Amino acid sequence: MEQSSTLQAFVKLGSFLFNYLVEKNNPNTGPFQDFKGVLLKAEAQNSWFTPENLEFSIQQWANMLTENNLNKWLEVYDSTSKKKPKTVAIIMAGNIPLVGFHDFLCVLLSGNKVLVKLSSNDRLLLPFLTEILVANAPYLKGYIQFTEEKLEGFDAVIATGSNNTSRYFEYYFGKYPNIIRKNRxxxxxxxxxxxxxxxxxxxxxxxxxxxxxxxxxxxxxxxxxxxxxxxxxxxxxxxxxxxxxxxxxxxxxxxxxxxxxxxxxxxxxxxxxxxxxxxxxxxxxxxxxxxxxxxxxxxxxxxxxxxxxxxxSKGWFDDEIPFGQTQSPDLNDYADGVDTLDFLLNL
Missing domain, CATH: 3.40.309.10 (Aldehyde Dehydrogenase; Chain A, domain 2)
Structure with a gap:
């Protein structure tokens, strides 16, 4: 799988999200109407997912998934390797909408396959966006799998949870290459x-x-x-x-x-x-x-x-975040400071 083709599929997904926000009050095509329905169901399933917060999350990803942003992010990595794809299991949190999307993006752009275990609090949004992604790049269907069962047949793990669940993750997945995130x-x-x-x-x-x-x-x-x-x-x-x-x-x-x-x-x-x-x-x-x-x-x-x-802060730290910008990270703002893409490219 060529990274450039996958990148273009995500660019098209970003365009879909941008165009949905433009048309959201009067969606006149099937996919936009379907997405509006999914968002309503997500809100009904998890009342923390208000229309305002769902729209904010969509806007952030629409802003990030542009060809310029993706290429600028990826240019510092050596992604020329033709290694056989590995299967990476992602255990996603559900505290905010699409919180696991960055890991999902990293796995596919690294040329690997993704096995996703969704949180019960956010189980509608990513599967729908995956349908849009696959519609633009059908070959990705063989690279993406969702499961509600016990995780099996994977080569590496990315798991996000609390300090308590991290102990569980370390016990069961410690023998695999992993990124295990705790409370921060x-x-x-x-x-x-x-x-x-x-x-x-x-x-x-x-x-x-x-x-x-x-x-x-x-x-x-x-x-x-x-x-x-x-x-x-x-x-x-x-x-x-x-x-x-x-x-x-x-x-x-x-x-x-x-x-x-x-x-x-x-x-x-x-x-x-x-x-x-x-x-x-x-x-x-x-x-x-x-x-x-x-x-x-x-x-x-x-x-x-x-x-x-x-x-x-303002003028205190080299890596400080400006006031009002914590929920608008760049693509290279990795959770816990661990370079997810580098980890995946070196599996």
Whole structure:
């Protein structure tokens, strides 16, 4: 299988996604109508998958799946090898829409075959997009398989889950070449000099996908004496998030637990702020921690790098993410910092 042919199939898929967004209010062709139906079913199956978040995910992939972006990403790799394709099993998470699509893309562009075990929370979107992909490149049908059964007949594994499930994955798949991902969270480091536009953009990093993604900011590092009113004022425009029932239930529950435990919190009616050294804050909550010395904080975050997916800041770190951009990664922004494509090309 030629990489260039597969690349063109993904470019056509990107065009399909882009054109769907243009026509979504009046889909006039069969595939667009079918996709709209799949999106409605995905929303009904998983109420975290709101129309807004589904559309955002589709837009991100429409932006990335262009010929220019794909070629620019791939040009740094030596993909000239004609090795026999290996079968790579992917165990996908389902916390946000199409969260496993990047692994799926990497496997096929590396010339390997993919065996997909979908999450029960996101089992409709990728199979439909695969149909569009195969319609443009029929040979890919022999390279893609979905299964709900026990995984068998594979040569390598990519598995994404929690710290608990990672132990299971390591036990069963440790003898195979693997990438096994654990819990990670993202943080924001504030200097106290951010303007309202920057803090508002940070709200997107906190609230997009209801904070369920590993790239969502779940903790703030703020200077001693930080004025949280500035932050709360900037994010007030996100207040409608409380109208989502599951989010509201989590907000009410977590707030009640903190109050009953006499834990000091701050609250604006849709987001609880709690001082905490941990990274993984509950839904509708955001942890924060004060710092006094910039160099000590940078050293501390470096020591905890295996727990951190992204750092949002301005002028602090070489690999920092700008405010508002955590959920718009580039193709070479690999989960956990592990180069998935390099791993697959060297199987």
């Amino acid at each position: 969270n993202s943080v924001a480091v504030l200097s106290g000099n951010e303007n309202q536009d920057e803090l508002k953009a940070l709200g997107n990093d906190v609230f997009r996908y209801y904070g369920l993604g590993c790239r969502n900011v779940s903790k703030l590092y703020v200077p001693k004496g930080y004025d949280f009113d500035k932050f709360y004022t900037a994010i007030f425009g996100f207040q409608d998030i409380i109208n989502q029932n599951k989010y509201a239930n989590n907000y009410d529950y977590n707030k009640a637990v903190y109050l009953m435990s006499n834990i000091k919190i701050m609250d604006n009616g849709f987001l609880v702020l709690k001082e905490d050294e941990g990274f993984s804050s509950p839904i509708a909550c955001l942890f924060y921690e004060f710092y006094e010395d910039k160099s000590i904080l940078k050293k501390d975050l470096k020591n905890k790098s295996e727990q951190i997916q992204c750092i949002v």
